[in-house]
Amino acid sequence: MRSENGALPLEKFLTAVEYLKQVHDLRTLRLAGGKPSISPLFDRLEVALGSLDFEGVSLTNNDQLLSRKVGMLRDAAIKRINVSLETLNPRDFRRIARGGDLSEVLSGIEKALGAGLQLKINIVPMRGHNYEQILLDFCLALGAGLRFIELIRMGHLASDCESFSQQFIGMQKILALVSQRHFFAPLAGTTDATTQRSEIPGRGCFGIIANESAPFCVSCTCLRLTSTGWLYRCLSFSRSRYFCSLLDLPKNEALTAIRESSKRALADKQRQELTGDVLLMKLIGG
Template structure:
């Protein structure tokens, strides 16, 4: 049997591949504004080595790849990797998560290489607040990226909005209206304590029940929706008659671990069975040996825990495993 089944019967068909830990933004929920230490470039897996890992994954039933970072578009030649992934037998979906700043000039060639769709991080629709949350960058450039993605035929286009209490929760209504007026798919995401259980997380965490409360307050008629391709754990809704949808990704208030089908490959070459826990497996010793690489994936299935227990952390309860010290940008989200 070639499929990847863990101890809890979950079938894994999805691998998220981080190509860099570097980013051209410093979003306040992701990394500090100053002092972030990035990997030496020679520590990154080469595209050839990533394709070697991905080839074994595809033989074991992985059908979906997502390219992440850091900001993946800061790494040159990304279209070469995408073309290689798209050529693997059995692969039917390749997507990209990006902040959009560098997307406009690259969207068409990425699509031509085999990219199907994009998720674009967008936590605010206000230019001044964008500078506050991202600490740098230009909101207009993100919109240029969104428009270029649409023109290139990257579909669906999802906008990832991390909700932060006291920072952008007052924009929920604006994002809901955007999903109604344009064929965009908003994804509200709960702030996760990846690599930093600190006051910033505890002070700004907001459960996504707030989104439905705001939709009700605004008088929107909501319809549950299957969501666009690749909706994963998102709970999806459409405002009646709307051009797009909105979804809720609530890993803390309503964790979806029982349906988890994903693994992660970090930029420096480690398979992570779970985003939150410290456990990871170094692929470098297995490079050049398909059998050893397959065994690494099997071991990842053996050590994958049942759930991540972030809710227990929020409640101050004891956890059963050790949380990772890597930040989200160092794992790939």
């Protein structure tokens, strides 16, 4: 039975996560979707995830509730937080985020770092929006990591090539901008890493998720489970698989069925590069 907004009951969602972890030997989990912490089930979910023994549980969010949730996050399973922040200009922040208070986000970042949580800031640099505001010096001063994320061909940008080209800032442009202020050296990464990391000696690190400039689809190992029970394999492929009805089977049968269903989902990934899709990012959380 589903809730009014279509989300699975918490217990069933946790069972889905547990079974996927067991079937695929998943080691890390990330909660995403823009504003996951506004869910009325969020606090209970965080506590419950601690019992599933993931090596790492992280939260990606762009909401303004972080400052109120820091204590709970510190005591629960989450130890790493990614915060989406496109600018330090209050007026530009309201325009890009379509509302909100920049000071609330900055307060949450400060409190999270003060509580000992690992924190990274994500920025999608876009020409005409925030190209010059790359936030690197701000992050280095805070002791927070920074990830540049290349603009993705999602939603209307999947079909509007002109708008995408006008706004897109690639990895080489980003590196050139950073090099104007800092010397940096690339760091070695794992074979399935989505981020190309570099170190500024004595200061800190930054990374780039280069979806377009250096596609990593062939090595991507991500699975995406929505709160409504749909499994997505790839941001470039809108086909999803609803498998949570399988959870009503006896456990051994459910694990076998989920293994087969998710195996088909794994086959949906792009082989070479992310080609984009009209699927809206907010439906699957990135």
